[in-house]
Amino acid sequence: MQEQNIKSGSFKTVISSEHHLFDLHIRETFQYRDLIFLFVKRDFNAKYKQTILGPLWAIIQPLLTTVVFTVIFGNLAKLTTADVPEEHIMPGFLFYMAGNICWSYFSSTLQATSDTFIVNRFTMGKVYYPRLAAPISTAFSNLISYGIQLAMFMAFWMISFFKDGADISVTPAMALLPLLVVQMMMLAVGFGIIISSVTTKYRDLAMLVGFGLQLWHYGCPVAYGLQLVPEKWMSLYMLNPMSSIITTFRYAAFGFGYFNLGYYLISWGVTLLVFFTGLVMFSRIERTFMDTI
């Protein structure tokens, strides 16, 4: 009779030794949105406390990288900045900046979420809150920096649009931009929580993250245009969801370039697969990670 008491649903919360694969605590995480908001605020404030330039630092880094790329890859190495055979003038500076801000959001979010359990072990070991709140808030606080960078990008976009005679134009494809941001978030958080789940036991993977991201960077059309990729490798190259995201981002922002619906849908498939694999692994590990960390 007592046995039925817990199982019969007379308790709101049941903590059991059994775990269902799809117990993802999504609803509970949503209930803690105030906490997520505070985490985001804390991260943002703590990041720029005692700096003079404050959030301006968010644009200095991609701006300088873009300048360097423009000078080195565009002028010296003469790498193509076109994703399709050229019929429009592609403004090199904007081209590199588009790639840089997307990549920097993706890589910084992935890196920051990949050690969720290790970084938060002191609070997580003392009190319960939905563990997913931590990587989600990281993704959102990076989104603030990304937003600042996007504003800078838009400023340069306007300058080119009105002054330079570049061919960029506003097209309906621009509506894809918010969707791309959501996709990047899911992809970065997905990879991040997969890695953080695995690293509770083996810390080795944490060492690989920085290095792996650097290699991955070369595999994305950040510093060069898609034209540089040989046709026979194209389908393999586009399996990398970030390739699709970055080229589609440029297509949406400039109104011309490369867009392949098939590859774009594949990148969404990969993103969703990674994200849900991450959620399942994360919710499995979060139950007992304090015993092994």
Added chain:
Amino acid sequence: MDDIILKIENVSKIYKLGQIGGTTLREEFQRWGAKMRGKEDPTRKIGAVQYSKGETFLALDNVSFEVKKGERVGIIGHNGAGKSTLLKLISRITAPSTGMIGLNGRIASMLEVGTGFHRELTGRENIYMNGAILGMTKKEIDSKIEDIIEFSELRQFIDTPVKRYSSGMYVKLAFSVAAHLDSEIMIMDEVLAVGDMAFQKKCLDKMNEVSRTRGNTILYVSHNMSTIRELCDRVIVLEHGKVTFNGGVEEGIETYLKASFQNELAIDYTNIPREKHRWTSKLKTAYTAFADEKNIFDAHEQLRILIKWVNEEDVSDLCLRIEFRTQDERTIGTSFLYDFYSGKKDEQGEICVSLDLGSFAPGRYRTKYTFFNKGAHGRIFDAEVVQGLSFRVMSDGEIQWDSKHWGNILLPELRQSSPEGDRT
């Protein structure tokens, strides 16, 4: 039955021994390679007991109990009895190995105060942060923030980053948030062990009031019997992961105290799992024993204790102090030995100390050994702390000692003296 707010049913928690924690893939391979060649595991800590793979430690063994709404339950037991594990399971920090826990209502656990405080944020921001981590919504905190600030006595510093706070202020702020939580179930693990006495009292009163007026349920873990008496109306005693008593406060405390007089003549520390501390200990106590192989002494006898340890790193000018405590954990006095040992890493040390028991009143005593180093300006740095042996001092039969009124120290005998002073 709907007034049962917490139900624990056949809950066990098993910890794997041997290879707990942050192993790297390389160590795993080394371990595996060594095993293939039949050699000793190279990653094993020297002096540690070797557990074969799959060997486990049962921290909680089939525990079941219920708590009704509004009850204030004290959980007592020795170190390693499973109290903290139980609280961790209830507060969902880790999952049980078998069994189920049912909860009705929100839980606020305070396994340590000030969880989630960030040094760069101001006191006010940290109140929001801490409150949210403990499960309050922003609206709830908004409605309480004035009370919290008032309670903390820190109004003038509330918009200063907490990194500029003294440690006392920090604790006060953290307590204030904790004391204003009003979740249906509050879990506390000796949170009141720090902070100044007056403020502790204030917090206890506040929690008492909250639980009485709002009917909140409190689970309280402590070694301090007087707070248990003050705060709780039921006690659960845990012993080696099992519930050995569940009922009235006085009866429970008595059961616990009786059980806590261990008749051990020696303790082998290598088998006792340690709580993780933030600081690293310089050495690990391995073994202690009564040199005379008995634990009951007459007042005119000497207490002689043997202690063995292993150095975790180089140590020099090691000092030892032994704190003597009564059964209800009040320290009655401390005895020191200075600069008795220096040694290299991985060496084993051993010492036998003796103490006249003449000033101990008859009764039962516990000990706590602390190895430490002296620093400049009389400061000391603790290197290792362990619970030591317990012993009993026999009455000489002349009078029945009343420790409740007389204390536990037998001061030097009064002498008859002439009003002009002694001239001896």
